[in-house]
Amino acid sequence: MIVNEKTASDAEPQGKNMRRRLHPDERRQLIVDGAVVFFAEVGLDGNTRDLAKRLGITQSLLFNYFANKDALIEAVYEQVYLNRLSPDWPHRLVDRDVPLRSRLLAFYADYSKLIFEYEWMRIFMFSGLAGAELNRRYLEHMHKMILLPLIDEIGAASSAAITPSMEDLWNLHGGIVYIGIRQHIYRMPCPDEPIQAIENAVDRFLKAFEVDVSTD
Amino acid sequence: MIVNEKTASDAEPQGKNMRRRLHPDERRQLIVDGAVVFFAEVGLDGNTRDLAKRLGITQSLLFNYFANKDALIEAVYEQVYLNRLSPDWPHRLVDRDVPLRSRLLAFYADYSKLIFEYEWMRIFMFSGLAGAELNRRYLEHMHKMILLPLIDEIGAASSAAITPSMEDLWNLHGGIVYIGIRQHIYRMPCPDEPIQAIENAVDRFLKAFEVDVSTD
DNA sequence: AATCTTGTTGATCGTATGATCTATAAAGAT
């Protein structure tokens, strides 16, 4: 005779399989949080039944909170990408009261803490491969608001008056981002604290453009 | 009244919908070639019906040549990754008769021609996200056979006897690879000829380790 | 031209998946 209908292997989060009645806002947030982790792991076409099982709710409940799967994924995007980075970096990066090296390191310390997150990196890659507009918008923002101003900053700080090209800046950027790709996409062993690698990369870059870093 | 049962939008490759009977080897190769392009575009869980339609064959024929979808994808991996890069790079990279800068540029000219291919880059990313062992093996090979020897080469060529860390080399590598990622994953505008960007990146790197490049 | 071999098709099966709908019961109000 069957005692437990549901086996423990299904990993019911709350232990009991009781029906908990939550406030809609709270339930919705639980779903989005779970969906972020779930989709980051299995990809954006992970199925709704597995997600529901992981959340300890029925699959149909998902469609009570989101019109369809796309709407849920849209909510995942918002959760992961909206307002996660301080909006005043464009200003801080051009604040010449602060040494350029310090500005760069501060920015990449902040930025890397964001993008080296498992969920951020994987969902960004999944959506990029799926052709989502999100990624292009994000990178165009990065181009315009972060990298473009840096061209002038580095050119101005260069004692030899050498100015980097946009491709040079993408190279600096990409070299840093690639740490997160190695870690979360390819699951390769990576330094726990990538700060040192970032610092070295920035210093190599500044040295190439003859930017004096002794004031720091 | 309907004249053409099948619309042109379905893109029947051979024009007619006649049943062509090919030699198994030839048919198999046609399938693999089409699958590479198809899966690179839509991802590894693109469905077999769409693939068959694109190839102008029936879906069932696919399973005549491959036991199941996984076997087909395995064949795609082989086609894209097996023996695509000259196997004597490990030797050429440590050939000190050639200036280090030349060796590096020659390698990355060759390597980038490979990985900046649309199919290579996307399938590598798709399989990486899917957790395929392939990627780890590939990158471990890169680590051991290419980057690790380069540590010594650069250290030996450094006039200040500075030796880069493995993280430094991954940074150089990642910055270059990221060009392809921007182009094929995020579909951002990129330089048609990345050779210049690669050259700059290599020169910055060598300069940081005080490697004399005047002999080149 | 008739026959044989086998590459190819069309129909079909079982299951997985997104989505819908009605019944149920948990929490708050009275």
Add this chain to the structure above:
DNA sequence: ATCTTTATAGATCATACGATCAACAAGATT
């Protein structure tokens, strides 16, 4: 306690997809 509201569950639908199989026909053999 009882009533009311509505969050949640369970059953179900339509379709999509991987996979199978018997039947057909293109090309080789005689």
